Amino acid sequence: MGGQYRITGNRYPRMRRPRRRGRLVFLAVSSVAVLGVIGWGTLQLIDVFTGGGKKAAAAGTEGNCPTKAGTKASPVPTGAVQALPKPGQITVNVFNATSRGGLAKQTADELKKRGFHIGQVGNASKDYDKKVKGTGLLLGPASSLNTSLSVLSTQLTGAERRADARKGGDVDLIIGTGFKQLTGRPDADKALAALNAPQPSPTTKKDC
Template sequence: MSFARVRALVIVGLLAVIALVFVVVAVVRDTQSDAGIAAGCPEGWPLADLTLRERKDVKINVFNATDQPGLAHTVADEFSNRQFQVKKTGNEKKVDSVAVLRFGPKGVGSAHLLQAYFLNNAVPGYDPKRTDDTVDVVLGNRFQQLATTTEVNQSLGDSGPPEAPPGACPSPPAK
């Protein structure tokens, strides 16, 4: 083997060792491993589940808060046809908006998805004390119809990822 070839192999080997040292130091000294996740969250604040769920995994209750009889059952059927898990239907006192979405920390991601079905015009009703992952959909006087699949996708793109509501911290992602 010629001297030039040995010298080249030594230099390449030395560069590989230096690169490996830099990688190990960067990984060991990483201070951002839990950035943005419940670190620094005030004690007692609930952890909000920001997972954007598939429709088949979202549990909802549909309530009619309008003068139109049977609206909750009609919309519940539409949600069922779109693969949502409809648990209950019923009536509520009148609401003067498109809809109200009531949810707790475990339903933040599901409520974000449902918000797209109302083109981001539903009023969020976050309750930090609620312990289930079901979202209550309360249909108001301004409700006309659910958005189409294309409109839902556009609305989700416009609204960005789910965010923790005030008074809640984002939960760590599932591993």
């Protein structure tokens, strides 16, 4: 060509198609996303077949009770367990509040055979004479209600336990009008063994 549009030199311009970088970026991002979805699905299948779901379920329960996020099992407060005295450590005063003679000595002799230490033996005072209903009344200091009197009560079923303002650790067995005899030795021994049996200590409180 000549004139104004004449081409000079020995190189000719090449006509290239414009690059479409946007499409390449889109394809790359799509490929990464697809690979991510495939990998996540594969991990889920592995968990299902290898028991991973069981571990997750176990983590959400405690003692067969479901736990909520941010909550903890509440410990059950345990009170101090007071040791019970043995019969030989308990001094028992035996008093007869009935009109039948000889009951105090007879009862005291039997308690002695069962290992109790015997103190005074005789008739009840005016405050209790002919006034004790039922099998009997067990009296002692406040500290003996759940200790010495508990042990003594295993020997006389149905006896009432009561605390008074006395000083010292001895206790009284006052025979009542409904008294026939002490609890049979085998039954008394079973009751005493159950009383001394250790109780299980609770650890955690379960609120299901």
